Amino acid sequence: MYRTHNCGELRNENIGQTVVLSGWVQKIRNLGGMTFVDIRDRYGISQLVFDDKNQNLCDKARELGREYVIKIQGKVIERSNKNSKMPTGDIEIIVEELTVLNKSEIPPFTIEENTDGGDELRMKYRYLDLRRDSVKKNLILRHKMAHEVRNYLDENNFIEIETPILIKSTPEGARDFVVPSRMNKGEFYALPQSPQVFKQLLMISGFDRYYQIVKCFRDEDLRADRQPEFTQIDCEMSFAEQEDILNMFEGLAKHLFKNIKGVDFNDEFLRMTWADAMKYYGSDKPDLRFEMKFVDLSEIVKGNNFKIFDEAEYVGAICAESCASYSRKQLDALTDFVRRPQVGAKGLVYVKYNEDGTFKSSVDKFYSQEDLKKWADAFSAKPGDLLLILSGNRNETLTSLGQLRLEMANRLNLINNNKFAPLWVVDFPLFEWNEEAKRYTAMHHPFTSPKEEDIDMLDTNPGDVRANAYDLVINGVEIGGGSIRIHDNDVQQKMFKLLGFSKEAADSQFGFLMNAFKYGAPPHGGAAFGLDRWVALFSGLESIRDVIAFPKNNAGRDVMIDSPSIISDEQLKELNLKVTKEPS
C-alpha cells in the first residue's frame, strides 16, 4: 500500500494514528541531530521528522534529494513548534519506515511558490512547473468550472454530443489547420475552427439543446489570450429567440459566478448595443469596471478656424478626473502613447480645468475660456479635471480613444481587480467591409441572421444591416458570443451571394448544410464561450497559457515536446506530399 492519507489532510484529530504517505521531497532541513523533510503531493505538504534515536533511518533521510519520490510509514504526533502558515502545521509524522520509490535529478528551477525559474525554462519543464501550487490551482479551477458548466447545462436539458475533429476546410474566417489524407491522395481534412455547422445540423436532427466542451483550432498568429488550439463551451438551442438564449447563458454565467467565485448577481446583466459600445467606449468589448465615457464634441468645437477640428469627421474626448496638474512631460507621454502606430492617432489635444476655474489648453490660440468651459460642461467636469481630445476619421478615432481610455484607467489605478462587470453587447453589424478583398465579410459567421427589420437593407446598404448577434463581455474581455442562425434557405443563399460566394462555391462548401435546411430546419441559435479566457478571468490572470496544462508559445511551438517537427521521407511519400522549403 502506498498511502493511507494524502499529504494535505492530516490534522489534530489524526494524532496517534499510524499512517502511510507517498509523495515528493519538497525540502530537507538537516539540523544535525534531527532532520525535517517536507513531503508534498497534489493535496498539500506534511512535515516528516527523523530523530537520531534511529541512526540508520536518519542517515537515509539525509541522503534524500529534492523531488525524490518517497513512501513513509510513521506516527502522527502533535508538534511542539506549530506552524500556523501550514494547514497541516499542527502535526508532524515521526517516521518509522522510509522507502525511496524513485530518485530525482536536481530540478532546473525550484518547485516553490516563488520559483527562481523564468518562463522559458518553466515551459520546457512544464511537468515540473505543474507541481507548483500556483500553476496547479489554475488547472483545478478549470476542472471545477468545466464541471459546473456541465451541471448547469445538464440541469437545463442540454446534451453533450461530440462532433468530428477531422472535417472540411472552408474559406470563411480564420486560416485552417489542415491534415493530409493518406487514403485520399491530394486531399486534406481541416481541423474545426468551431463545431459551427455540426451543431446546426444537430438542431435539424432535433437535438433541441446541445453543448460540448470542445477543442477548436485556428492557424493565426498568437497573443497572450490566443492559442492555436483552445477550448470552447459550445452551445446551441432550437425554438429559441435571442432573448431566450441571452437568459439561458446569463444563467450559466451567474451559476459560475455564484458557485466558483461566490459572487451573486441579482440584477440582469447590462445590455448595450454595439453602436453604443463603440460610441461611448470605442470598443466592442468595453471594460465597465470604470466609467470615463466618451463625449462627442464634434459639433461644439467647430467654427473657430482650428482646421484640424473643422475638418475632422469626429472629435471626441474623455475626462480624466483630477489630472489637470499633469506636467508637460506627462502630457507628452500621453501624446506619444496615442501616436504609437498601434494606437494610430495623429495627435492629442488637452484642456486643463484648473483648480482656480481657469482653462489651459493646447488650442488656446483658437478657443476662448468660454468655449473651453462649454466643453468641460459637456462632461460635467470639475475644476482639477483634464480633458483629452482626439479627432479624425470617426471609427479610427473612437478606437484610439478607447485605447487611451484604458491607458488612463491603468495610470490612474481605476481598475478594481476584485470587481466583475459583465454585459451583453448586442446588435452587432452583420457585415464588415474588407478593404483588402474589396467585399463584405461576415462579422460573426455566414450563418448569422439579420434583424428582421433590417432585411430590406440587405439589397441597398448591407453595411448598415444589424445582426441577431451578441457577445458576453466581462471586464473588457470577450468571454463568448453567438447569434440566431439563418434557418431560411432563401436568406442563406442571399447571404452567400453578398459574401461573394458563387452558387457553385456555396454548394461545394456548404451544400450539405443547404440540403439539410430543406428538410425542416427549426429556428435556432446559440453561443460559444472561451473556457480558457473565462478561467483566466476567474483566476485573475492576463494570459490563458497559465490555465492550459500544456500550452504553446507565441510562435505556436510546444517547447517541451518540440513541436511542430519535420516528418520522415517515408511519411511524406505515403501522404503524397513534397516539402519545397527547408525549415530554417
Next chain:
RNA sequence: GGUCUGGUAGUUCAGUUGGUUAGAAUAUCGGCCUGUCACGCCGAGGGUCGCGAGUUCGAGUCUCGUCCAGACCGCCA
C-alpha cells in the same frame, strides 16, 4: 509580414566612456548544528557573456547579420 524588449554561473539578475582575474543572490556539493519550516554558520565548485562576422591595441559592453524568448500591430467570422 512589421514594431519593440530581452538573451551573462543550474536559476534569477548586476556589470559604469570599450580597459586587471566577469560579480551578487539562490540552487548544488562538503563541514558544523536536536525544533526547523525562506533553518543558521563556515567553506568549495560552477561561465562558449545565445551564435557568427566586423570596428579596435583591447569587446559582456559598439556595429551588422542570425537564432531563441516575450509583448504588441497586421491577422484572429
